[in-house]
Amino acid sequence: xxxxxxxxxxxxxxxxxxxxxxxxxxxxxxxxxxxxxxxxxxxxxxxxxxxxxxxxxxxxxxxxxxxxxxxxxxxxxxxxxxxxxxxxxxxxxxxxxxxxxxxxxxxxxxxxxxxxxxxxxxxxxxxxxxxxxxxxxxxxxxxxxxxxxxxxxxxxxxxxxxxxxxxxxxxxxxxxxxxxxxxxxxxxxxxxxxxxxxxxxxxxxxxxxxxxxxxxxxxxxxxxxxxxxxxxxxxxxxxxxxxxxxxxxxxxxxxxxxxxxxxxxxxxxxxxxxxxxxxxxxxxxxxxxxxxxxxxxxxxxxxxxxxxxxxxxxxxxxxxxxxxxxxxxxxxxxxxxxxxxxxxxxxxxxxxxxxxxxxxxxxxxxxxxxxxxxxxxxxxxxxxxxxxxxxxxxxxxxxxxxxxxxxxxxxx
Amino acid sequence: xxxxxxxxxxxxxxxxxxxxxxxxxxxxxxxxxxxxxxxxxxxxxxxxxxxxxxxxxxxxxxxxxxxxxxxxxxxxxxxxxxxxxxxxxxxxxxxxxxxxxxxxxxxxxxxxxxxxxxxxxxxxxxxxxxxxxxxxxxxxxxxxxxxxxxxxxxxxxxxxxxxxxxxxxxxxxxxxxxxxxxxxxxxxxxxxxxxxxxxxxxxxxxxxxxxxxxxxxxxxxxxxxxxxxxxxxx
Numbered sequence: 001x002x003x004x005x006x007x008x009x010x011x012x013x014x015x016x017x018x019x020x021x022x023x024x025x026x027x028x029x030x031x032x033x034x035x036x037x038x039x040x041x042x043x044x045x046x047x048x049x050x051x052x053x054x055x056x057x058x059x060x061x062x063x064x065x066x067x068x069x070x071x072x073x074x075x076x077x078x079x080x081x082x083x084x085x086x087x088x089x090x091x092x093x094x095x096x097x098x099x100x101x102x103x104x105x106x107x108x109x110x111x112x113x114x115x116x117x118x119x120x121x122x123x124x125x126x127x128x129x130x131x132x133x134x135x136x137x138x139x140x141x142x143x144x145x146x147x148x149x150x151x152x153x154x155x156x157x158x159x160x161x162x163x164x165x166x167x168x169x170x171x172x173x174x175x176x177x178x179x180x181x182x183x184x185x186x187x188x189x190x191x192x193x194x195x196x197x198x199x200x201x202x203x204x205x206x207x208x209x210x211x212x213x214x215x216x217x218x219x220x221x222x223x224x225x226x227x228x229x230x231x232x233x234x235x236x237x238x239x240x241x242x243x244x245x246x247x248x249x250x251x252x253x254x255x256x257x258x259x260x261x262x263x264x265x266x267x268x269x270x271x272x273x274x275x276x277x278x279x280x281x282x283x284x285x286x287x288x289x290x291x292x293x294x295x296x297x298x299x300x301x302x303x304x305x306x307x308x309x310x311x312x313x314x315x316x317x318x319x320x321x322x323x324x325x326x327x328x329x330x331x332x333x334x335x336x337x338x339x340x341x342x343x344x345x346x347x348x349x350x351x352x353x354x355x356x357x358x359x360x361x362x363x364x365x366x367x368x369x370x371x372x373x374x375x376x377x378x379x380x381x382x383x384x385x386x387x388x389x390x391x392x393x394x395x396x397x398x399x400x401x402x403x404x405x406x407x408x409x410x411x412x
Numbered sequence: 413x414x415x416x417x418x419x420x421x422x423x424x425x426x427x428x429x430x431x432x433x434x435x436x437x438x439x440x441x442x443x444x445x446x447x448x449x450x451x452x453x454x455x456x457x458x459x460x461x462x463x464x465x466x467x468x469x470x471x472x473x474x475x476x477x478x479x480x481x482x483x484x485x486x487x488x489x490x491x492x493x494x495x496x497x498x499x500x501x502x503x504x505x506x507x508x509x510x511x512x513x514x515x516x517x518x519x520x521x522x523x524x525x526x527x528x529x530x531x532x533x534x535x536x537x538x539x540x541x542x543x544x545x546x547x548x549x550x551x552x553x554x555x556x557x558x559x560x561x562x563x564x565x566x567x568x569x570x571x572x573x574x575x576x577x578x579x580x581x582x583x584x585x586x587x588x589x590x591x592x593x594x595x596x597x598x599x600x601x602x603x604x605x606x607x608x609x610x611x612x613x614x615x616x617x618x619x620x621x622x623x624x625x626x627x628x629x630x631x632x633x634x635x636x637x638x639x640x641x642x643x644x645x646x
Contacts, residue, residue: 010511311507316496316525406468
């Protein structure tokens with residue numbers, strides 16, 4: 001095998017310019033794909049991180065039908081006391097869970113005593129919520145990053161539109177499930193930037209305050225948001241929870257739950273899918289570049305060396321060895337392009353990181369693009385290029401190995 | 413026992429609708445360790461005959477046995493294996509592999525065909541480099557040596573695998589007469605040293621006589637068998 005490699009490398013070096021041009025083309029393709037995948041992948045991860053870590057969590061559990069009518073924040077589809085306790089007990093047993101946060105969501109009226117508008121409120125245990133969505137405190141643009149009972153985080157929209165400032169007293173009025181109206185005064189503890197764009201009307205209060213407004217004697221929650229230790233466990237964990245919650249229930253019969261990963265809850269998943277699709281097509285382009293360039297070179301190589309092939313065959317070289325010789329040439333060309341492409345691509349990504357390119361996402365500005373060089377991408381791209389190089393060489397190599405020595409020797 | 417045995421050997425080609433008879437009813441035997449030439453004008457069938465003996469082509473009819481094997485029965489792979497074990501080739505255009513050095517060109521059949529261990533390869537190649545007087549040129553590449561030297565390398569390459577038979581198709585056609593004599597002389601010496609049968613084709617009257625047995629071909633038919641000035645070996 002070593003001798004076959006030696007001959008393959010020397011044959012490539014024999015046509016230096018052509019080899020270097022082809023390797024450059026492959027190198028460019030590898031660089032382009034590597035940089036694109038790393039940058040778009042990092043952007044995607046950052047975007048997903050922003051959505052899951054500042055708002056949604058990785059997975060959410062609701063009562064069946066809640067998500068379908070989530071715009072109405074239906075109180076009658078809340079998970080009641082025993083269900084909450086059962087869910088919490090279940091989640092505490094799951095090794096994949098890093099944190100979870102029960103949320104009581106409801107709609108209400110927000111008043112500054114001068115003006116009134118509607119608001120969506122999330123009743124939370126601040127400590128649990130901040131562990132489940134750790135970027136939430138970072139969204140507090142004004143005020144303090146802790147939330148006590150009797151305090152409210154206002155969405156920026158209402159802060160600007162209603163003129164409510166940190167330290168102001170405001171009133172929340174809400175109707176509970178029985179139709180009873182109740183109100184409570186809150187002190188504005190902070191102003192929250194929207195995570196995903198203008199128009200966010202979500203405020204946060206302590207869950208015990210939420211229960212007080214809704215006159216709940218026992219804890220009820222609209223959803224339980226879950227943060228996983230390892231984001232890659234998203235789908236297995238979601239499937240596992242779907243199985244586990246099926247068997248849950250109370251004395252009145254089973255309670256039906258829905259388990260949703262963030263992908264089912266956020267329209268931004270469509271952007272992720274688009275990025276994945278783009279990545280797929282970019283990889284296809286790379287395959288086409290490698291396939292065409294290597295095939296072209298190898299067809300030329302076979303054509304130019306017909307007499308040599310005839311000589312080797314006449315001397316007694318077996319067809320399999322002749323085939324291997326040409327396939328190895330394609331393989332070496334692919335490896336050369338891949339190695340140089342990975343090196344240059346790595347350097348470009350390093351420079352991109354040093355340049356600290358900033359971008360905006362939703363209302364968040366000044367996010368620094370931190371490109372991560374994912375070894376898995378590197379391995380996948382390298383394998384694709386090398387595999388396609390070998391495949392592209394197969395046809396010309398097969399042709400060379402099937403040549404009749406007598407005809408090849410006559411070739412002029 | 414004859415090394416090569418031809419009985420009523422015929423070879424026809426079809427060029428479009430025209431049938432070309434390249435060899436007509438040849439009958440001959442060649443003994444081991446002999447030094448034989450096939451002579452005749454262009455188109456007389458010399459190359460066709462050498463291609464048949466070299467298992468590069470198959471007869472249309474008749475029997476051709478080389479080293480006791482009916483070459484018509486070989487498939488592609490069996491033919492390659494047989495050639496690798498029993499035959500050596502010397503070509504008119506030398507046909508050295510340009511990316512391999514002189515040493516590596518000679519080593520090629522041992523390395524790529526017979527899979528001989530490196531130590532034994534080195535020993536056999538060095539013996540032949542010495543024999544062809546090119547010990548100092550082993551690291552040179554084909555484009556760095558003269559035509560005569562290339563053909564000496566080709567002779568060494570043909571002999572390195574200890575074949576029973578070396579076939580040389582017009583081995584001196586691209587050489588000046590002085591170099592041509594040297595090559596024929598080298599081939600003879602190699603025959604003497606390694607007891608290998610040499611068959612070469614030529615239309616060069618000056619070197620024809622160097623063979624021990626001369627077969628004359630004309631229009632695909634064997635016209636005669638003469639004893640050359642080399643006499644009958646052994």
